[in-house]
Amino acid sequence: MPANHLDVDFVRQCFPTFAEPLAAKTAFFENAGGSYVAGDVIDRLMHFYRVNKVQPYGESEILRVAGEQMDAGRQSMADLLGVPVGNVTLGASTTQNFNTLAHACAPLLNSDSEVIVTGQDHEANIGAWERLCQRTGATLVTWPIEPDTCELALSTFKALLNRNTALVAMTHSSNIIGSVNPVSEVIELARANNTRVVVDGVSFAPHQWPDIPALKPDAYGFSSYKTYATHMGVMYVADDFLSELEPQCHYFNIGYPQKTLDTTGPDHAAIAALAGVGDYFSRSHQHHFGDSKASLYEKAQHVSSLMHAHETILCDQLLDGIRDLPIRILGRTQSEGREANVALTSQKHSSAKLSKALAEKDIAAGHGDFYALRLLESAGIKNTEDGVLRISMSHYNTSDDVQRVVDVLRAIH
Numbered sequence: 001m002p003a004n005h006l007d008v009d010f011v012r013q014c015f016p017t018f019a020e021p022l023a024a025k026t027a028f029f030e031n032a033g034g035s036y037v038a039g040d041v042i043d044r045l046m047h048f049y050r051v052n053k054v055q056p057y058g059e060s061e062i063l064r065v066a067g068e069q070m071d072a073g074r075q076s077m078a079d080l081l082g083v084p085v086g087n088v089t090l091g092a093s094t095t096q097n098f099n100t101l102a103h104a105c106a107p108l109l110n111s112d113s114e115v116i117v118t119g120q121d122h123e124a125n126i127g128a129w130e131r132l133c134q135r136t137g138a139t140l141v142t143w144p145i146e147p148d149t150c151e152l153a154l155s156t157f158k159a160l161l162n163r164n165t166a167l168v169a170m171t172h173s174s175n176i177i178g179s180v181n182p183v184s185e186v187i188e189l190a191r192a193n194n195t196r197v198v199v200d201g202v203s204f205a206p207h208q209w210p211d212i213p214a215l216k217p218d219a220y221g222f223s224s225y226k227t228y229a230t231h232m233g234v235m236y237v238a239d240d241f242l243s244e245l246e247p248q249c250h251y252f253n254i255g256y257p258q259k260t261l262d263t264t265g266p267d268h269a270a271i272a273a274l275a276g277v278g279d280y281f282s283r284s285h286q287h288h289f290g291d292s293k294a295s296l297y298e299k300a301q302h303v304s305s306l307m308h309a310h311e312t313i314l315c316d317q318l319l320d321g322i323r324d325l326p327i328r329i330l331g332r333t334q335s336e337g338r339e340a341n342v343a344l345t346s347q348k349h350s351s352a353k354l355s356k357a358l359a360e361k362d363i364a365a366g367h368g369d370f371y372a373l374r375l376l377e378s379a380g381i382k383n384t385e386d387g388v389l390r391i392s393m394s395h396y397n398t399s400d401d402v403q404r405v406v407d408v409l410r411a412i413h
């Protein structure tokens with residue numbers, strides 16, 4: 001009988017961190033900063049370091065098996081995303097991947113071109129495009145947030161899109177606002193206009209595994225250290241877009257699609273360990289749905305639906321528990337259409353004080369601008385250094401974790 005809800009006890013057993021006293025006593029809500037790591041990933045990482053931490057590929061067995069593990073890591077990530085391995089760039093981070101992508105887009109722009117960025121994005125998906133515009137003479141256009149909701153209105157985008165728009169860089173969901181943005185609609189409008197769309201999925205992917213075959217973006221990036229794995233940036237780039245870009249790799253690596261935008265040669269073990277994400281989704285699928293011949297892509301989508309449904313319940317529990325307090329919740333005040341990533345400010349206390357009050361009860365939730373400085377400024381937050389308190393959930397959080405947050409926030413308001 002397939003499960004209709006996530007077995008959180010099972011999930012927590014898959015994360016060895018919870019067996020450690022520190023994590024066991026902590027209610028962890030810093031997930032948007034970086035998630036805990038699945039045991040399957042840790043096992044793969046340890047195996048690589050313990051058994052074959054060598055320069056991979058070669059004739060000798062120890063070199064060969066190291067290379068095979070890296071290939072498996074890459075392949076597993078591509079399979080989870082349902083895309084060919086050649087379309088996946090693995091870099092040190094999403095900031096680095098987007099910066100590299102922006103450099104590679106230089107030949108596509110001229111002084112007549114326009115690039116749209118949003119007022120809701122993390123700096124990683126604004127600054128790189130701003131610098132590209134400065135280098136090429138193109139114009140940077142900002143799709144602003146709505147003053148009352150902090151959301152991105154499609155009608156505003158439609159008014160900005162014109163025949164000079166070469167590229168749109170937008171977030172799937174902001175690390176502060178949490179609303180799921182109308183990315184499909186933007187891609188459809190952009191495609192009809194010969195405009196490329198680069199999607200930042202860093203804050204979305206930990207809550208809903210991206211469905212790239214359905215979305216069909218030109219490029220999509222997210223960070224695997226927020227999806228239960230090693231510290232890397234994962235970036236999909238579609239074939240026709242990739243073929244237009246200026247390669248950023250060593251000249252002799254041109255022609256190897258997955259190396260086109262590889263400027264770092266990231267940690268071999270960290271790449272190998274990505275196969276652990278596939279192991280984790282498979283293990284979770286087996287637990288919840290039984291034996292199955294589904295592909296890794298399908299398994300990830302099925303398991304992700306359970307994760308998301310669980311997080312939605314937690315998100316409502318939080319929002320229902322604090323809605324009547326003298327606080328400002330940025331973005332939607334109910335879970336529909338948003339991720340369980342809630343930023344708020346208090347009318348009574350600084351965000352630093354809120355974070356400290358939570359920390360005193362072993363609840364981890366940070367405060368600040370979270371590198372979305374421009375967003376905080378346009379949302380009218382004057383002290384951006386104090387910024388917002390962010391309560392960011394993952395599927396391994398429990399109702400008890402959320403109740404602890406609600407109790408502290410209620411007690412001090």
Ligand SMILES: Cc1ncc(COP(=O)(O)O)c(C=O)c1O
Binds near residue numbers: 095173200233
């Ligand atoms: C929404 C969003 N985009 C981009 C980034 C940058 O990701 P990375 O740390 O991998 O460079 C972050 C990091 O927190 C983020 O939250």
